[in-house]
Amino acid sequence: MIRHLVRPRTVTEATTALAEANAVDGHALIIGGGTIAVPQLVRQEVQPTHIVDLGDLDVARIRRDESAVHLGPAATYQLLIDTPCAERWTPLLHLMAKGITGGIQIRSQGTIAGSLVCARPYSDAPAVLVAHDARVTVASVHGTRTVSVERFLTAPERPDLRPTELVTEVILPYRPEAVAHGYYKLKFAESSWPVVTCACSILADGTAELTLGGVRGVPWKIRVSSDLSHSPHELRDVMDDHMSAFTEDDFWHDIRADSSYRRRVAATVAARALRQAAARLLSPGTEQS
Ligand SMILES: Cc1cc2nc3c(=O)[nH]c(=O)nc-3n(C[C@@H](O)[C@@H](O)[C@H](O)COP(=O)(O)OP(=O)(O)OC[C@H]3O[C@@H](n4cnc5c(N)ncnc54)[C@H](O)[C@@H]3O)c2cc1C
Numbered sequence: 001m002i003r004h005l006v007r008p009r010t011v012t013e014a015t016t017a018l019a020e021a022n023a024v025d026g027h028a029l030i031i032g033g034g035t036i037a038v039p040q041l042v043r044q045e046v047q048p049t050h051i052v053d054l055g056d057l058d059v060a061r062i063r064r065d066e067s068a069v070h071l072g073p074a075a076t077y078q079l080l081i082d083t084p085c086a087e088r089w090t091p092l093l094h095l096m097a098k099g100i101t102g103g104i105q106i107r108s109q110g111t112i113a114g115s116l117v118c119a120r121p122y123s124d125a126p127a128v129l130v131a132h133d134a135r136v137t138v139a140s141v142h143g144t145r146t147v148s149v150e151r152f153l154t155a156p157e158r159p160d161l162r163p164t165e166l167v168t169e170v171i172l173p174y175r176p177e178a179v180a181h182g183y184y185k186l187k188f189a190e191s192s193w194p195v196v197t198c199a200c201s202i203l204a205d206g207t208a209e210l211t212l213g214g215v216r217g218v219p220w221k222i223r224v225s226s227d228l229s230h231s232p233h234e235l236r237d238v239m240d241d242h243m244s245a246f247t248e249d250d251f252w253h254d255i256r257a258d259s260s261y262r263r264r265v266a267a268t269v270a271a272r273a274l275r276q277a278a279a280r281l282l283s284p285g286t287e288q289s
Helices: 011-023 037-040 077-082 091-098 103-109 112-118 124-131 227-229 231-243 261-281
Strands: 005-008 028-031 052-055 061-062 069-070 135-140 143-148 152-154 166-175 177-186 194-203 207-213 221-226
Touching: 005 011, 011 028, 011 052, 011 166, 028 037, 077 091, 077 103, 091 124, 091 177, 091 194, 103 166, 112 124, 112 166, 124 194, 124 207, 124 221, 135 221, 143 166, 143 207, 177 261, 194 261, 207 227, 221 227, 221 231, 227 261, 231 261
Parallel strands: 005 052, 028 052
Antiparallel strands: 061 069, 069 166, 135 143, 135 166, 177 194, 194 207, 207 221
16 A cells, blocks of 8 residues: 655655665556556556655756766656757667657657666667667765666666666766667567667777667677678677577576577668668768668
């Protein structure tokens, strides 16, 4: 039974509410945009004693300093689409945001932090944050800590987050070495969820970083030659080679696709993201689907 509902204005109020819930042997549910948490509540899949709704939190949704862009807990997909220059500061996240399904409601409500905390291998945001080399700051009454998103995503649906902690910031460092970007996701018409995604950044040294979501239980990043944009068969060989080092348990499977399907389509999805990035390198500003 829900005993307390709080809408903290500051991070201190939020962490205090989380600590209090924990101290009375309760279970607090944080609500960001609520696009996942509220339906779970309605279906009684979660039964918190306390609700901590971050809707009034006084943390900038987006700000930048000399080295990074900082996204607050309320930063939504639509914010990235609407913010002038977000395309330049956070190119992959911006490309990804434009492809989020569910229409304006989901894009305006769903937050990057909420998607990260869910740590679902098939979500768009986690792998894109790894592609950006993003870090995440979490806070509790004991202070704050910042870890790389790659480390934060310990296992499928298992973020490195204690019940008394909340995500206060996602930090995206500028990467001047990344000169062109592409994002491709494979999804089926009957579902909002992606099956396999790939974020690609071509670097100034001629290599390309490919970060795949939905193949393994956690995002999978590899570096290849950007010349492979001309040879999808060679790219497939390189990726097969990498995947041969994984065990069957490393691969993700769910109701939408089994692991062997994901393995088979990974190179095709990666080739499309790489081709998109290579095309942008030749004609900067080109919009591609
Ligand atoms: C119709 C529809 C279409 C969708 N399409 C896509 C899609 O194309 N791609 C995709 O990837 N996803 C999609 N989604 C999922 C989308 O809802 C999430 O990606 C969204 O970003 C979750 O954010 P939220 O703020 O709504 O999370 P919430 O529902 O508020 O929270 C989700 C979880 O994270 C926790 N949480 C939230 N914020 C914090 C915080 N700051 N600190 C600690 N814990 C926190 C909550 O306690 C909860 O456990 C879709 C959903 C719907 C309903």
